[in-house]
Amino acid sequence: MEIPTLLRQHFEDPYHRGTCEHPTHSAEKHCPESGCVISMDVLLDAATNACQEAWFDGQGCEVCEGIASMLVEDLERRPEALAEWAAAIEGLNDPPRSVSRRASLLRRLGLSDLDGLPQVPCIDLPFLVLGAIVQQAADDDPLAWPHFGGPSLGEEV
Ligand SMILES: [Zn+2]
Numbered sequence: 001m002e003i004p005t006l007l008r009q010h011f012e013d014p015y016h017r018g019t020c021e022h023p024t025h026s027a028e029k030h031c032p033e034s035g036c037v038i039s040m041d042v043l044l045d046a047a048t049n050a051c052q053e054a055w056f057d058g059q060g061c062e063v064c065e066g067i068a069s070m071l072v073e074d075l076e077r078r079p080e081a082l083a084e085w086a087a088a089i090e091g092l093n094d095p096p097r098s099v100s101r102r103a104s105l106l107r108r109l110g111l112s113d114l115d116g117l118p119q120v121p122c123i124d125l126p127f128l129v130l131g132a133i134v135q136q137a138a139d140d141d142p143l144a145w146p147h148f149g150g151p152s153l154g155e156e157v
Contacts, residue, residue, distance in 0.1 A: 004116050007066035014065065015073040020055045027132035028058070033121035036060035038068050040129045042075065044082075044137060049144045051075045051082045060125070063118055068126035070109045075130075084108075086134040086145065089127050098124075 003011075020026075020041035028039035038060050043053040054072035058065065075081050088105055091097040105127050111117060138145035 002116075003062055003066070003118065004111055006070070006110060007117075008062060010069035010073075011062040011066040014056075014069040016053075016055045016076070017057060017069065018055055019057060020053050023053075023055075025133045025136045027129050027136065029125055029129045029132065031064070031122035031125050034061060034064075036064045036122040036125055038064055038122075038125045038129050040068065040072065040126075040133060042082075042133055048079075049082070049137065049141065050079045056126070056129075061120060061122065063120045064122040064125045067106075067109065067111075067123070068129070071126050071130060074109070082134070085127075085130055086138075089131040089134070092124060092127055092131065102127075 020043055022043060023041035024044045024046075026039065026041045028037065030037045036059065038056060038058040041053075041055045042051055044050065045052055054075035056065075056068040056072050058068065060068070071085070075085070085108075088101070088108060092101045092105070102124060106112075106117070106123075117123065134145065
């Protein structure tokens with residue numbers, strides 16, 4: 001199946017691929033079915049929890065690496081992005097809601113629907129990594145993340 005152009009561009013010329021020099025939170029996850037690994041580092045402002053830097057790295061396929069690149073770019077460009085993603089990711093691990101959650105997460109990135117994407121098992125991987133980071137941030141500072149609850153995304157994929 002043809003990979004959407006936007007995703008291919010991010011895979012070939014990724015945004016902030018590498019590691020953050022002084023991350024406040026980091027997470028890595030592995031997809032056993034595809035063998036893909038994605039990690040993310042973020043630097044959150046201690047006072048506001050705004051994302052100042054976001055980086056990804058890993059050994060993934062063009063779908064999960066492309067999504068990870070798009071995600072870290074959005075996190076850096078928009079101060080409110082992290083809180084929005086945190087709310088949107090909640091429920092992704094909860095099977096009754098996960099299909100609609102996945103579609104809405106991909107729509108947020110401008111990937112209009114699942115039909116245009118190869119059905120790879122690691123499609124959720126970048127979102128689950130970001131979910132684990134938000135879970136860490138919420139554990140550190142619960143008052144700052146009042147809407148982040150539900151099944152722990154810190155668990156294994
Ligand atoms: Zn992958």
